[in-house]
Every structure is written in C-alpha cells, then in structure tokens.
Amino acid sequence: xxxxxxxxxxxxxxxxxxxxxxxxxxxxxxxxxxxxxxxxxxxxxxxxxxxxxxxxxxxxxxxxxxxxxxxxxxxxxxxxxxxxxxxxxxxxxxxxxxxxxxxxxxxxxxxxxxxxxxxxxxxxxxxxxxxxxxxxxxxxxxxxxxxxxxxxxxxxxxxxxxxxxxxxxxxxxxxxxxxxxxxxxxxxxxxxxxxxxxxxxxxxxxxxxxxxxxxx
Numbered sequence: 001x002x003x004x005x006x007x008x009x010x011x012x013x014x015x016x017x018x019x020x021x022x023x024x025x026x027x028x029x030x031x032x033x034x035x036x037x038x039x040x041x042x043x044x045x046x047x048x049x050x051x052x053x054x055x056x057x058x059x060x061x062x063x064x065x066x067x068x069x070x071x072x073x074x075x076x077x078x079x080x081x082x083x084x085x086x087x088x089x090x091x092x093x094x095x096x097x098x099x100x101x102x103x104x105x106x107x108x109x110x111x112x113x114x115x116x117x118x119x120x121x122x123x124x125x126x127x128x129x130x131x132x133x134x135x136x137x138x139x140x141x142x143x144x145x146x147x148x149x150x151x152x153x154x155x156x157x158x159x160x161x162x163x164x165x166x167x168x169x170x171x172x173x174x175x176x177x178x179x180x181x182x183x184x185x186x187x188x189x190x191x192x193x194x195x196x197x198x199x200x201x202x203x204x205x206x207x208x209x210x211x212x213x214x215x216x
Contacts, residue, residue, distance in 0.1 A: 016040070026055045036211045037065055044210050048203055060141065060190050063179045064204045065211070067143035069102030072183065072201075075138045076110065087168050088114040092134045094142070100204050102144070113177050114147060114170045132180040141188055143179040 019039035020029050032039070032052075042052055050061035064070050077093035092113045113134065134140070147170045170176075181190040188195040 023052060025052060035065060035068070038211055041210050045207060048207050050207055057191070058179070059193060060181060060188060060195060060200060061203060061207055063143045063181075064101060064207060067101065067178050068146065069142075069144040069175065070100040070204065071096050071102070071142050071144065072098045072100070073111075073140065073142055075134050075136050075140070078134070078136050083167065085167050088116055088170055090115040090134075092136075097139070098201070100201060101208055111173060111175060113142070113144070113175050115177065132177050134177070134180070139183045141181045141183055141190075142177060144175040145178050147174050147176045 013033070016033065016039055017029055019042075020032065023039060023042060025032070037052070039052070045052060045061075045065070048061060049059065050065055052062075052065070054062055058066060071094075073094040073096045075092050076095050079091045079093075081089050081091065092115070093110050094113055095110050115134070181188050183189070183197060186197045188197055188200050
C-alpha cells in the first residue's frame with residue numbers, strides 16, 4: 001500500500017521563506033519569490049554560475065534569475081514619442097530569435113520595448129542614466145519585465161512641480177528593458193566577461209529547471 005503526502009502552497013512558501021532568511025540577502029523576499037527562486041538550491045545555482053548574493057553587479061546567469069522574460073532578439077525599428085508629458089520617449093520593435101525564459105514563444109512575432117530616454121522634438125533629447133540603450137541593428141540578450149502603469153497618485157508623485165502627471169504611454173504588450181548584453185559572433189559580451197552563446201543558453205535553462213514552482 002502506498003501513501004501520498006501533499007503539502008499546501010502556503011507550506012511551500014513558508015519553507016522557502018525560512019531558507020531565504022538564512023542567506024541574508026539584500027532584497028525583500030517578495031522580490032525573489034516572483035521569479036520562483038528556490039532558496040534551498042543556493043549551492044546548485046552557484047555551481048551553475050549564479051550567486052544569489054551577488055546583487056549589485058549581476059552576471060548573465062544572475063540577471064536571468066532576476067528577470068521575468070529573457071529573449072535573444074534583433075532591434076528592427078526605433079520610434080520616438082516626442083510629447084513632453086510622455087513617460088517613455090523611445091519605442092523599439094524587436095524580432096525575437098530565441099526565447100529563454102517567459103511566455104514569449106519563438107516565432108510569436110515582434111514585440112515592443114519602451115525606454116524613457118529619447119527625443120523631445122527638434123534638438124531636445126532626454127537622457128536617463130539608468131536605462132540600457134538600444135539601437136536599430138543590435139542583436140542582444142534582453143532581460144525584460146512587463147511594464148505596469150503606476151497609480152495616478154504614484155504617477156503624479158514622480159512629477160513633482162509639474163502641472164499635470166506624465167502620460168504612461170505603453171501598450172498592454174509592451175516591455176521594459178531591465179538589462180541587456182551584446183551578442184557578437186556567437187558570443188555574449190557582458191561587462192568584462194565573454195560567454196559562448198550556446199553554452200550560456202543551456203546554462204540559463206538549467207538554472208530555470210531548478211527554480212521552485214510555488215503552484216505545485
């Protein structure tokens with residue numbers, strides 16, 4: 001006779017919280033849990049090149065764990081929204097080449113990436129220092145998040161001193177770029193590191209295979 005034992009989602013979450021508390025990480029638990037990171041597998045992640053404690057200058061494997069979507073794509077088009085009260089001023093069209101993480105299937109068609117930096121019309125240009133820039137023709141490894149509009153109050157609070165809040169000008173299918181690394185001749189160039197593209201893709205997928213699924 002066989003007996004099956006099941007634990008609830010809440011129990012899985014409590015176990016993961018206990019393991020999180022042992023690691024003394026910088027960011028709050030909810031930041032990591034949305035990426036389904038299993039804190040009991042800290043050493044397994046590290047063996048594959050992703051150290052959860054390396055939070056200030058992440059490599060490509062740590063970026064993969066800390067992003068909702070990871071895609072290799074080519075930038076095919078750049079457009080500007082020159083309205084002064086637009087929140088995003090650059091809109092890039094990207095053709096996906098390979099999806100590593102997230103629900104964006106290969107062959108699903110182009111998608112748009114929005115950035116705050118961009119033309120304001122004429123000779124005026126807004127440059128922010130926290131946005132990885134893209135250009136047409138770039139073939140890049142992209143780490144993406146869905147863009148969520150802040151509430152009216154939050155949007156106005158970012159607009160201190162203005163007569164009206166920014167327009168959060170992004171469609172439901174839009175993405176924002178969290179990180180990006182260049183791809184050249186089948187290599188990924190990230191900061192001062194160089195990774196073989198095919199090997200890096202396999203490693204990132206292996207990392208995702210050991211992540212927790214809190215829905216099970």
